[in-house]
Amino acid sequence: AFSVEYRFRDASGKYHNVRNSIQPKKGFTQNAVLVDGVITDITAVIEAEEVLRESEERFRKIFEGGPLGMAVVGLDYRFQRVNAAFCEMTGYSEG
Numbered sequence: 472a473f474s475v476e477y478r479f480r481d482a483s484g485k486y487h488n489v490r491n492s493i494q495p496k497k498g499f500t501q502n503a504v505l506v507d508g509v510i511t512d513i514t515a516v517i518e519a520e521e522v523l524r525e526s527e528e529r530f531r532k533i534f535e536g537g538p539l540g541m542a543v544v545g546l547d548y549r550f551q552r553v554n555a556a557f558c559e560m561t562g563y564s565e566g
Contacts, residue, residue, distance in 0.1 A: 472492070472493065472494045472495070473492075473493055474490055474491065474492040474493070475490070475491050476488065476489065476490045476491075476513065477489060477491070486514075487512055487514050488512070488513050488514045488516075488517045489510050489511060489512055489513060489514075490510070490511045490513050491508065491509075491510050492508065492509045492510075492511070493506055493507070493508045494506070494507040494508070534552075534554050535554055535555070537554060537556060538556055539556055540553075540554065540556045540557035540558075540559070540560040540561070541553070541554045541556070541557055542554075542557050553565055
């Protein structure tokens with residue numbers, strides 16, 4: 472079994488990202504080969520991943536370079552991450 476992802480342009484000129492999954496099966500005779508195949512349009516998934524990457528990059532830039540002290544706190548109320556401005560305000564190191 473294998474899977475391959477690729478991009479193609481349809482007749483209207485629109486691009487699609489697809490995943491083609493193929494599973495070879497035994498045939499009725501020794502020489503016959505059957506294949507199960509599924510093509511899935513993953514364009515929306517690829518686009519959502521790109522939007523998420525861009526959002527994460529914006530957050531990282533704001534968090535790391537922002538003038539305001541910021542911290543990410545876990546459900547256990549422990550600091551997961553702090554920025555340089557927070558360290559400067561409190562006098563503590565990031566560690």
